[in-house]
Amino acid sequence: MTLFGIRIPMLASLVLWALVWEIVGRLDLIFLIPPLTSVIAAGFELVQTGSWQSATTITLRSFALGMTLAIAVGVPLGVLMGRVKVIDNIFGLWVNMFVSAPLSALVPILMILFGLGETTVFVTVFLFAVWIIVLDARAGVMQVPTSLIEMGRSYGASRWTIFTKIILLSALPEILAGIRIGLIRGVKGVVIGQILVSVIGYGELFELYSRSFDMERFWALTILLFAAAMMLSAAVEHFEKRIEYYAGAR
Incomplete structure (x- = not known):
């Protein structure tokens, strides 16, 4: 972003909102929003507690199982829908x-x-993530240029070779995009599932902190979840960029 001829990094927006948050918290305008520095300090204390570590283990287990099943079901189903x-x-x-x-x-x-x-919670994660993975895999397969498939046939490639070396590789960017969005939706699913169940994982902690008005830990836990979702998305996006040349023909 450029302002008055000066290039401003994207991180400046984050710093600006962090400053606004800190000012609002210091002025005590809204009791639900404590100062950001207090939230960060509470976050460092929170990750050292046994309750957070136990909740994280439960949350990661449910998320990993749900996402594994969503990818295992969503990608093949999307590919089949795109081809059959x-x-x-x-x-x-x-x-x-x-x-x-x-x-x-x-x-x-x-x-x-x-x-x-x-x-x-595991089933909730699956339901939140699988459908977008299916749609993106389907879209990727349907957008494979027919000229590539015809070229493979003209060179005597078998159906399996065309499927694995042309169709799947050409659709890989869209498949990874669907997985990336599915991961974000999966994070939403695991949090919503645990909050509604309210007896396990992060849902139990959110319920505890909101009832006791411990807003520092409440916001610290929220920021940790946001950061985890962003890191997962960034990791898949980095992998996407490494295989973008497969989509060069499109």
């Missing part, structure tokens, strides 16, 4: 419906089906 018209007709309506549906409303139903435990 019948499968696309069967699942297309349902995928689009679940992408646009308010999935938070399904969590109480999942609680009835799976109980107040990690299984409900």
